[in-house]
Amino acid sequence: MSATSPINFLPADLYFSGKADAELEFGNNLLPARFKPVFQKTGSKQKQEQAWPSHPDGLPKAITRDAFEQTVATAVKAMQAGCLEKVVLSRTKTLSLFEGFDLLSAFTQLTQLYPNAFISLVAIPGVGTWLGASPEVLVQIDRHHVFKTVALAGTQPLTDGLTPADAIWRQKEIEEQALVQRYIISCFKHLRLRDYVEMGPRTMAAGNLLHLRTDYSAAMEEVGFPELGTQMLELLHPTSAVGGMPKASALHMIQELELHDRRYYSGYLGPVQLGQETNLFVNLRCVELGQDTVTAYAGAGMTPDSNPAKEWQETELKMQTVLRLFQASES
Numbered sequence: 001m002s003a004t005s006p007i008n009f010l011p012a013d014l015y016f017s018g019k020a021d022a023e024l025e026f027g028n029n030l031l032p033a034r035f036k037p038v039f040q041k042t043g044s045k046q047k048q049e050q051a052w053p054s055h056p057d058g059l060p061k062a063i064t065r066d067a068f069e070q071t072v073a074t075a076v077k078a079m080q081a082g083c084l085e086k087v088v089l090s091r092t093k094t095l096s097l098f099e100g101f102d103l104l105s106a107f108t109q110l111t112q113l114y115p116n117a118f119i120s121l122v123a124i125p126g127v128g129t130w131l132g133a134s135p136e137v138l139v140q141i142d143r144h145h146v147f148k149t150v151a152l153a154g155t156q157p158l159t160d161g162l163t164p165a166d167a168i169w170r171q172k173e174i175e176e177q178a179l180v181q182r183y184i185i186s187c188f189k190h191l192r193l194r195d196y197v198e199m200g201p202r203t204m205a206a207g208n209l210l211h212l213r214t215d216y217s218a219a220m221e222e223v224g225f226p227e228l229g230t231q232m233l234e235l236l237h238p239t240s241a242v243g244g245m246p247k248a249s250a251l252h253m254i255q256e257l258e259l260h261d262r263r264y265y266s267g268y269l270g271p272v273q274l275g276q277e278t279n280l281f282v283n284l285r286c287v288e289l290g291q292d293t294v295t296a297y298a299g300a301g302m303t304p305d306s307n308p309a310k311e312w313q314e315t316e317l318k319m320q321t322v323l324r325l326f327q328a329s330e331s
């Protein structure tokens with residue numbers, strides 16, 4: 001969701017539900033047969049055909065390590081001079097698709113690899129095709145009208161033998177996540193909502209990574225605020241987990257410094273009022289598909305203490321979440 005990537009509302013005139021590990025079936029019962037060729041790209045015979053929609057301008061150019069680290073260094077200098085507290089800078093990485101790559105199996109594999117993430121595959125003609133495994137709730141409203149959101153930030157690898165309960169966090173990550181908490185609380189204050197519940201921060205695992213997470217909830221009927229979800233959505237997006245603090249200066253810096261258009265990366269997506277629930281997630285740990293290549297997007301929160309090489313490494317780790325599925329083909 002950037003200036004060039006407007007919101008798309010897709011009516012759920014057909015929807016299916018089932019277990020994450022169930023085999024996808026075509027034809028008779030689950031997916032109508034006409035959907036199969038749209039999503040499947042098999043072998044060279046179909047090579048020339050458009051197998052799934054891609055962006056009319058193609059995929060963005062990959063960003064070199066040097067270029068990204070220079071951008072980080074520029075942002076760090078500005079923050080040390082006191083211009084802002086935090087900015088999330090992102091980059092892209094492009095791989096070739098391997099022969100016989102199958103998008104539907106990639107989707108199914110992702111659901112198996114990350115049972116706790118929101119796995120999405122969105123294909124819109126004229127817009128593009130995105131696949132992702134988001135760990136970050138932006139706005140949820142459950143069937144009991146309870147509003148929920150989270151403050152998620154701070155990243156470290158989930159190494160062998162480490163459990164979330166044993167994780168130790170540096171001051172930098174604690175402060176980064178505290179900024180996201182402060183931002184969410186400022187949104188509640190703006191709406192004059194005092195009766196919310198805060199739980200955390202605690203450490204959560206998201207694929208190969210650990211993050212700090214604080215949960216917020218409010219019973220919309222009890223607090224007499226039926227529009228809370230809509231109003232919070234407007235205020236929250238983009239949170240300081242993908243933008244920065246203060247928000248306006250951070251967004252301006254992103255515009256100035258980032259070398260690519262974010263398109264739908266760091267926007268939000270998910271079912272709205274489906275089965276009496278709304279579940280919107282931040283579009284992270286995602287890739288955009290071209291016809292023969294795939295581009296991953298990832299960012300990291302920069303503070304005055306950031307080290308450019310470490311921030312590069314953090315974006316590499318975040319990209320691995322989804323790029324594992326494409327690894328046979330690194331170019």
Ligand SMILES: C=C(O[C@@H]1C=C(C(=O)O)C=C[C@H]1O)C(=O)O
Nearest residue numbers: 152153154155241284298299301
């Ligand atoms: C920006 C991303 O992730 C966000 C930023 C984080 C951080 O800076 O530590 C952690 C989780 C997400 O809220 C991303 O995955 O691209």
